[in-house]
Amino acid sequence: MTVARTIIVFTITVSLVTFIAFFGRLPAFRNTPIGFLNRLFLVYIPSAFRRLDLKLTNGRVTDSGSRLGHYLMHDKHPLVVVFFLGLVTACATLFLPTVWHLLRPHHKLLVGLLLPQPYIFLYLSAKRNNHTYINTLNHAEQMRHYPYDRVLYYPGTACRTCKFFKPARSKHCSICKTCVSRMDHHCIWVNNCLGRGNYKWFLALLLSTGILIAYGAYLAYYTLSPLVQKHYSKYEAWYEYSPKVGVNPQSWGAYFDKKKHYSLAYTSIYLDIGGVRGSGVGLLALFTWPLPLGLLAYHIYLIWAGMTTNESAKWADWGEDMADGVVFLGHRREETMQEYRPTASTRSYQTNHSAHSSSSTSPFPTPPDTPPEDEEPPTTWPLESRHILIRTLDGQPPKTLPSRIRSVAKEDSFDRVWNLAAVENVYDLGFWDNIIEVLLN
Ligand SMILES: [Zn+2]
Ligand SMILES: [Zn+2]
Known part of the structure; x- marks a missing residue:
């Protein structure tokens, strides 16, 4: 039971920390606990640690740490992409061989269709895109896409690095070192800026990843449930026949205790039968599928709002x-x-x-x-x-x-x-x- 509990707590914590780290900076979460926790982990705690380090070692510990931090946060590097692809690949490699013999042919076909999609859309989002990056060759064309609204964008604003007037809706990215057309944001998951040319591939990446993860969670449930049900019936009978001393069986406390016991028992049996390869990956999928789909919902809201x-x-x-x-x-x-x-x-x-006529x-x-x-x-x-x-x-x-x-x-x-x-x-x-x-x- 303790192993099951540890795995559940671990999976929920990983999902929550991922959510706060990557989505907490979005303006939508600015005045919410998620935004606060993001600032707490990324700003307040590091700066408190820096102050302490300045007092104790004259800043030696954080100097080397901040070089690494600067590289991670402000340089173009594929670490997060490798982590993301590694996680998807590892989960698929662990999970599919475990449940493959239990899958019906149409599920096998669907797995074959869904699994490559995040890889394809990640590639399309990450690759250099001429419609996204503004350069001297396409600058004149980029200037003709959007008017300056004189609320967010004004004409005549030059980019000091690229040495041209910034087209409306563009922004210079210090990580990609270029101005980006219809800049959405620099995304560390694809190690690229999302703009006019590749934003659609990013949306497709979110959708395909969300569907793949949700489908993985469903497959874990679908393949393992019949096996779990058999064991669970035995466990239920045992629990019912072992009365608890001093507890009123009609009370709410006893009711919730029973519920908690049963859900932990359920998870524990799942882990016994499916192991980390089947049930562990399934549980991770169950907790993480809302992350890409939630982010997609936010981007659909942004599209709705223009x-x-x-x-x-x-x-x-x-x-x-x-x-x-x-x-x-x-x-x-x-x-x-x-x-x-x-x-x-x-x-x-x-x-x-x-010039030729005095009365214009x-x-x-x-x-x-x-x-x-x-x-x-x-x-x-x-x-x-x-x-x-x-x-x-x-x-x-x-x-x-x-x-x-x-x-x-x-x-x-x-x-x-x-x-x-x-x-x-x-x-x-x-x-x-x-x-x-x-x-x-
Ligand atoms: Zn620029
Ligand atoms: Zn960028």
């Missing part, structure tokens, strides 16, 4: 500042929007035209502050933001606007906003169109 993980953090920051009453919402002047902005050809025509009666208003074409080229995106957000330090309406906002904003159009519902998310086309955008780009 956000990336990176943007959800930025929106959360705006939301917190709005609740503090320091955010003001303004409106753009129409002539600064793509629909009304002259294209490169009409603009050069106007320049030539006005151009139908296109050309505000002097409109960003140059290479800073904000026309995009293929069907929506354009009409809003501008600004935070002020003193919580008072903005008196002087920064030039990049003054050049596009209607004057005196700034009103205080208290929640995100008042602001348009230009990257949200509606759930189905968002899905199509993610899957087909």
